[in-house]
Amino acid sequence: MTSILAKKPLRIIPRLDIKGPNLVKGIHLEGLRVLGQPHDFAKYYYENGADELFFQDVVASLYGRNSMSEIIQKTANEIFIPLTVGGGIRNIEDITKVLRCGADKVALNTAAMGNKDFVRQASEKFGSSTIVVAIEIVQETDGRYLAYTDNGREYTGVDAVEWSEEVVELGAGELVITSVDREGTGGGPDLSLLEKIAERVGVPVIAHGGVGKIDHVTDLFDKTQVDACAIASMLHYNLIHKNKVQRSLSCNEGNVEFLKKNIGFKNIDLIEINEIKSELEKHNFFVRN
Amino acid sequence: MREVIIVDFNLGNLHSVKKACEVCNIKAKISSQRGDIEKAEALILPGVGAFGEAMSNLSKLNLIDSIKGFVDSGRPLFGICIGLQLLFSESSEFGLTKGLDLISGKVEKISFENQEIYKNFRIPFIGWNKVEFKNKSTLLDHVESGNYFYFVHSYYARLEISSDLLASSMYGDLQVTAAIERNNIFATQFHPEKSGNSGLQIYHNWKNKYNLN
Numbered sequence: 001m002t003s004i005l006a007k008k009p010l011r012i013i014p015r016l017d018i019k020g021p022n023l024v025k026g027i028h029l030e031g032l033r034v035l036g037q038p039h040d041f042a043k044y045y046y047e048n049g050a051d052e053l054f055f056q057d058v059v060a061s062l063y064g065r066n067s068m069s070e071i072i073q074k075t076a077n078e079i080f081i082p083l084t085v086g087g088g089i090r091n092i093e094d095i096t097k098v099l100r101c102g103a104d105k106v107a108l109n110t111a112a113m114g115n116k117d118f119v120r121q122a123s124e125k126f127g128s129s130t131i132v133v134a135i136e137i138v139q140e141t142d143g144r145y146l147a148y149t150d151n152g153r154e155y156t157g158v159d160a161v162e163w164s165e166e167v168v169e170l171g172a173g174e175l176v177i178t179s180v181d182r183e184g185t186g187g188g189p190d191l192s193l194l195e196k197i198a199e200r201v202g203v204p205v206i207a208h209g210g211v212g213k214i215d216h217v218t219d220l221f222d223k224t225q226v227d228a229c230a231i232a233s234m235l236h237y238n239l240i241h242k243n244k245v246q247r248s249l250s251c252n253e254g255n256v257e258f259l260k261k262n263i264g265f266k267n268i269d270l271i272e273i274n275e276i277k278s279e280l281e282k283h284n285f286f287v288r289n
Numbered sequence: 290m291r292e293v294i295i296v297d298f299n300l301g302n303l304h305s306v307k308k309a310c311e312v313c314n315i316k317a318k319i320s321s322q323r324g325d326i327e328k329a330e331a332l333i334l335p336g337v338g339a340f341g342e343a344m345s346n347l348s349k350l351n352l353i354d355s356i357k358g359f360v361d362s363g364r365p366l367f368g369i370c371i372g373l374q375l376l377f378s379e380s381s382e383f384g385l386t387k388g389l390d391l392i393s394g395k396v397e398k399i400s401f402e403n404q405e406i407y408k409n410f411r412i413p414f415i416g417w418n419k420v421e422f423k424n425k426s427t428l429l430d431h432v433e434s435g436n437y438f439y440f441v442h443s444y445y446a447r448l449e450i451s452s453d454l455l456a457s458s459m460y461g462d463l464q465v466t467a468a469i470e471r472n473n474i475f476a477t478q479f480h481p482e483k484s485g486n487s488g489l490q491i492y493h494n495w496k497n498k499y500n501l502n
Contacts, residue, residue, distance in 0.1 A: 006461075008407075008411070008416075009414075009418050011416050051416065051417055051439075076304075076305070080305075080308075080482060080483060080484070080485055080486075080488060081439065081483055081484075081485055082439060082483050099302045100304060102305065103302075104302060104305060104483065126301070126302070127300065127338035128413070129337050129338075129413060129415065129441045130302065173413065173415070174415060202411060202412065203411060203413065204411045204415045227411055227415070
């Protein structure tokens with residue numbers, strides 16, 4: 001009895017990286033492949049068990065543009081689960097705009113690092129539960145975990161665990177912890193990093209980066225106290241492999257060779273959300289299924 | 290034309306509530322005007338955030354008496370999340386704050402009897418939880434007891450009158466008031482506009498029960 005009750009509700013969150021009009025996927029947040037139209041993937045995930053969706057505009061903070069509005073609007077009109085949007089959000093006006101397009105939460109990273117007061121102002125104005133802070137983390141050769149910005153490109157020298165605690169103090173309602181070292185590799189999440197952060201903060205922690213096998217997900221929830229797992233490769237490649245999404249492409253953004261050649265998927269289990277959840281239930285975890 | 294008014298008191302994001310109304314064919318307008326509220330066909334009181342700030346915003350906008358008067362007139366009100374909590378007598382969030390006092394009871398911080406077992410349960414709780422029906426209502430038509438709904442909250446409401454309870458859910462060892470109904474008042478702690486088809490069904494049921502628009 002106790003053991004079942006003691007399992008907290010967990011979430012599976014498809015993560016959609018967006019470049020221009022396309023859904024893309026990279027490795028270590030670099031080398032982006034075009035996978036298709038974000039809306040097709042989002043709708044499929046909504047209809048097939050996603051607990052939330054996470055959209056990240058992967059170049060917005062680099063080029064200073066914000067091209068997500070159209071994609072968010074189109075998605076929000078048909079999708080009635082929480083939608084978090086990150087990438088290129090610099091000020092209160094940007095947050096207002098993104099929420100008006102239909103997002104429920106925004107994820108801040110670069111702008112939060114540049115101006116800590118932004119996190120405080122944003123959570124005061126929109127409520128903590130609307131403000132997610134995304135932290136992109138690289139492990140240094142001496143073992144330290146440091147926070148990076150601009151989609152894992154810019155060194156800050158800031159200790160990632162301390163930064164996690166600080167942004168929660170400033171009002172962040174949730175954290176997305178990305179291991180840049182693991183992201184896109186399918187080699188498994190960085191459990192020691194995730195547990196370090198999950199045990200230090202009181203707010204929900206979303207793990208991102210490295211999940212490539214179903215065992216990685218059960219392991220993640222077994223060995224850390226994180227509350228949710230953001231998944232990209234396993235879910236996206238599964239849909240492409242099963243031809244569940246159109247391969248209509250806008251070729252002006254990113255590398256489409258992958259889709260044209262139908263290259264294989266190294267190290268990645270191809271899987272549906274409800275298959276992941278069934279496996280979690282077998283391990284006595286509490287998920288919506 | 291009579292309209293459903295989504296009360297805007299500068300807390301949280303109302304667009305998703307409006308969108309859910311649209312797909313359920315409920316003509317709704319977002320407003321913080323006394324006049325709109327007083328002549329509304331029905332009211333939705335949504336929002337996320339802090340109880341104290343919510344009450345102080347309602348007070349600054351001079352809406353407290355309008356909302357109470359509206360409920361007295363017998364027209365339907367639908368509270369969501371902080372909109373459920375505001376209906377209660379008082380909240381212990383940041384000292385003691387008085388609520389709208391339309392439902393007897395108190396809003397308190399989530400806490401567990403057995404803190405050791407539930408120490409990894411987060412506050413706020415953000416996620417999906419099973420909702421069990423405790424009473425009958427057409428507002429729960431075509432939804433099953435045990436279906437999942439999406440919650441975001443650090444506080445929960447404790448009812449004084451158990452017949453007001455429509456549905457509840459368990460978070461750790463805490464029984465959380467998930468939905469209440471008392472005469473023309475209906476409210477959910479979860480976000481039906483973010484709970485997929487089950488959630489949209491709740492909007493449909495509310496529209497049907499009161500023949501809205």
